Amino acid sequence: MVLALTLTFVHSLTLRSDTEALQALRRSIDPNMIPPSSYISSWDFSADPCDSTGAKFLGILCSNPGDNSTNRIISIELDSAGYDGFLTHNIGNLTELTSLDLSRNQFRGPLPDTLKNLKKLTQISLSGNFFTGGIAGWIDGLRNVESIDLSENLLSGPIPPRISELRRLTHISFSNNEFSGRIPDINGLWKLQTLDLGSNMFVGNLPKLPTKLRSLTLSHNQLSGHITSLGSLKELRYIDLSDNKFTGSITRSILSLPELNQLNVSFNQLASIEVNTHLGSGSPLQVLNAQRNRLQGHLPVSLVNFENLQEINLAYNGLTGRVPVAYGQRLGRPWKSLFLDDNFLSGRIPRQFNSSALRISGSLANNCLSCPVTIPICGGGQRPASACIGEIGNH
Numbered sequence: 001m002v003l004a005l006t007l008t009f010v011h012s013l014t015l016r017s018d019t020e021a022l023q024a025l026r027r028s029i030d031p032n033m034i035p036p037s038s039y040i041s042s043w044d045f046s047a048d049p050c051d052s053t054g055a056k057f058l059g060i061l062c063s064n065p066g067d068n069s070t071n072r073i074i075s076i077e078l079d080s081a082g083y084d085g086f087l088t089h090n091i092g093n094l095t096e097l098t099s100l101d102l103s104r105n106q107f108r109g110p111l112p113d114t115l116k117n118l119k120k121l122t123q124i125s126l127s128g129n130f131f132t133g134g135i136a137g138w139i140d141g142l143r144n145v146e147s148i149d150l151s152e153n154l155l156s157g158p159i160p161p162r163i164s165e166l167r168r169l170t171h172i173s174f175s176n177n178e179f180s181g182r183i184p185d186i187n188g189l190w191k192l193q194t195l196d197l198g199s200n201m202f203v204g205n206l207p208k209l210p211t212k213l214r215s216l217t218l219s220h221n222q223l224s225g226h227i228t229s230l231g232s233l234k235e236l237r238y239i240d241l242s243d244n245k246f247t248g249s250i251t252r253s254i255l256s257l258p259e260l261n262q263l264n265v266s267f268n269q270l271a272s273i274e275v276n277t278h279l280g281s282g283s284p285l286q287v288l289n290a291q292r293n294r295l296q297g298h299l300p301v302s303l304v305n306f307e308n309l310q311e312i313n314l315a316y317n318g319l320t321g322r323v324p325v326a327y328g329q330r331l332g333r334p335w336k337s338l339f340l341d342d343n344f345l346s347g348r349i350p351r352q353f354n355s356s357a358l359r360i361s362g363s364l365a366n367n368c369l370s371c372p373v374t375i376p377i378c379g380g381g382q383r384p385a386s387a388c389i390g391e392i393g394n395h
């Protein structure tokens with residue numbers, strides 16, 4: 001039995017066009033950029049790729065032949081050896097491929113449309129290269145793809161709406177590219193958990209997003225409109241919308257998302273934050289960053305009800321009124337960081353802010369407070385009285 005299996009293995013051969021695709025892949029890399037101990041330097045075509053010992057053809061996995069004596073390549077996961085080259089059109093001949101990882105190398109040029117033939121691909125990572133051009137010619141062919149990571153390249157153009165047909169997707173990362181246009185509605189991607197489109201050039205409103213989403217990163221784009229719709233995505237744990245042009249309100253429904261751990265809406269044009277007394281209890285929220293918006297009104301007293309909150313940043317807004325006395329009891333436990341600088345807060349500060357035992361980073365500078373600079377958190381001083389007219393007498 002053992003002998004029979006061994007014989008089958010020895011005589012099985014890699015499908016010829018699969019071997020040719022590997023040869024073409026190597027040929028399209030500058031030979032000077034294939035370091036001696038790298039995976040690709042182990043590719044020795046005097047042997048058969050799938051019929052070699054583990055010392056040859058590193059980075060390649062093959063299917064078990066079973067009844068069929070022809071082996072197929074099912075996985076290419078290269079090392080980050082600095083390979084500098086193009087991705088060959090022949091990649092599309094590897095129709096049994098389930099995993100392709102070329103991340104953290106120096107591949108460049110456009111991605112070939114033949115990628116659309118890789119119907120069995122479940123994982124593709126091309127992150128950290130210099131790929132250029134668009135993705136519309138191939139991406140919707142990846143019918144079984146679960147995870148796509150194209151981050152940190154020079155890719156451009158729109159995300160084709162047909163991406164919403166790739167229903168197995170759980171993970172999309174297109175961050176740090178030059179993608180543009182509107183983000184298509186992808187609420188059909190019901191398995192999607194992670195969407196990272198940060199640091200691109202997307203415009204327009206928030207798209208319709210899938211309800212299973214856990215992590216949403218849209219930072220550093222030019223998105224606009226309201227963010228209210230996020231309040232219905234109950235699985236969200238992480239939201240980063242920073243550095244866009246969102247307007248309107250940080251709504252109650254967002255702040256009461258049952259799993260939300262971090263909310264970063266800094267560097268937008270949001271006008272209000274809706275925290276009321278019913279909110280907070282049991283919330284896992286740890287980080288609230290809404291600095292550099294256009295928030296008006298008083299500081300929300302009910303922030304003290306968020307038992308897990310540790311970092312609060314509401315700096316550079318138009319907030320007025322007093323620092324709530326209740327904030328004093330939260331300092332240091334659990335609040336570790338409180339930035340309220342560059343607003344128009346006025347009046348006295350709660351006495352706990354002047355405690356030598358206080359272990360907190362933060363600032364109350366550039367307000368209209370009575371905040372002696374001898375107290376560390378008051379360092380930097382306050383606005384001149386002329387900038388505070390109308391604030392001081394407000395209460």
Ligand SMILES: *[C@@H]1O[C@H](CO)[C@@H](O)[C@H](O)[C@H]1NC(C)=O
Pocket residue numbers: 015068069070072
């Ligand atoms: C054997 O594999 C080849 C290449 O994948 C395929 O074309 C052929 O149909 C297979 N034959 C059988 C009997 O599975």
Ligand SMILES: *[C@@H]1O[C@H](CO)[C@@H](O)[C@H](O)[C@H]1NC(C)=O
Pocket residue numbers: 017089090091092093114
């Ligand atoms: C492999 O891919 C190349 C380029 O896309 C194509 O010209 C060739 O016909 C393919 N070979 C096979 C056997 O499918």
Ligand SMILES: *[C@@H]1O[C@H](CO)[C@@H](O)[C@H](O)[C@H]1NC(C)=O
Pocket residue numbers: 219242243264266267287289
């Ligand atoms: C929030 O966003 C800003 C701007 O993009 C960034 O500097 C900051 O590190 C982010 N994270 C937190 C936890 O505030």
Ligand SMILES: *[C@@H]1O[C@H](CO)[C@@H](O)[C@H](O)[C@H]1NC(C)=O
Pocket residue numbers: 354355372375
């Ligand atoms: C702050 O506390 C120190 C020591 O407890 C005290 O001497 C000082 O007067 C206080 N300063 C203010 C402004 O309350």
